[in-house]
Amino acid sequence: MASNLRVQARLGQRTLLLTTTAAVPLTGWTVHALALHRRLAAAKKDPLTGLLRRDAYTARARQVLRRHGDDTVVVLVDQDHFKDVNDSLTHAAGDTVLRATADRLTAWAGQGSAVGRLGGDEFAAVLHLxxxxxxVRLAQLVRMLRIPVVLEDGQAVDVAASVGAAALDVIGTRDLSVAQRAADAALYDGKHSGRAVLATRKHATAPSINGRRARRPGTAVWGRAA
Known part of the structure; x- marks a missing residue:
């Protein structure tokens, strides 16, 4: 009987030792996996604004499009006179303006949307609208983007942004690339006007002039004039 107990005790100790030894590499792999996940998540986001980068934004945007179909709207935002902010108030001030624009666009688009920074002072959002x-909503966005940005030193900077939007049921396609081109063409129709422009079907095939879309007649504009 005593012999059996000693054998069981030794077996129990070996089991504990094996379990503990196996747990060490498992914990190491868990930490590694978490670190890798954080790095991958960080790679998907713009470090300045926290918005999705282009590839991650595109993947998310297509999910939104599949979920909402023709009620999906693609919105492009381009900061007005951004170079002047950088040149006159330093790049730190410009970074603050970009973060403010990102925060406002995210708040406006709401949950379930895709919001990304395409590069420089260009942003995009895809949402159910x-x-x-x-x-009403596009005019609201224009107003939000015109609210002065307060810098760390307390100085208020007047800002504005041009907004172009493409509604899938209006332009007649569910192709994200085409919708973004249409929204871009609409944006440049209203560049520096202080108004949001909603694309028509013609914007999706508008010719380009020196990299800028040619202006098309009959566009709808919403918001306040600058």
Whole structure:
């Protein structure tokens, strides 16, 4: 009986030793996996604004499009006179303006949307926005982007941004690339006007002039003039 107990005790100690030894590499792999996950998540986001980078934004945008179909709207935002901010108030001030724009666009687009920084002072959002709410919501975005940005030293900087939007049911396609081109063409129709421009079907095929879309007649504009 005593012999059996000693054998069981030794077996229990070996089991504990094996379990503990196996747990060490498992814990190491867990820490490694978490670190890798954080690095991958960071790689998907713009370090300055926290918004999705282009590839991650595109993947997320297509998910939104599949979920909401023709009620999806693609919105492009381009900061107005951003170079002047950098030149006159330093790049740190410019960074503050970019972060403010990113925060405002994210708040405006809401949960379930895709919001990304495409590069420089260009941003994009893809969201569910039914036809009856577009006019009010786009005008709201223009107003939000015109609110002065307060810098760390307390100085208020006047800002504005040009906004172009493409509603899939209006332009007649669910192709994200085409919708973004249409939104870009609409944006340049209203560049520096202080108004949001909603693309028509013609914007999706508008010719380019020196990299800028040619202006098309009959566009709808919402917001306040600058």
């Amino acid at each position: 039914p036809r009856g709410r577009r006019e």
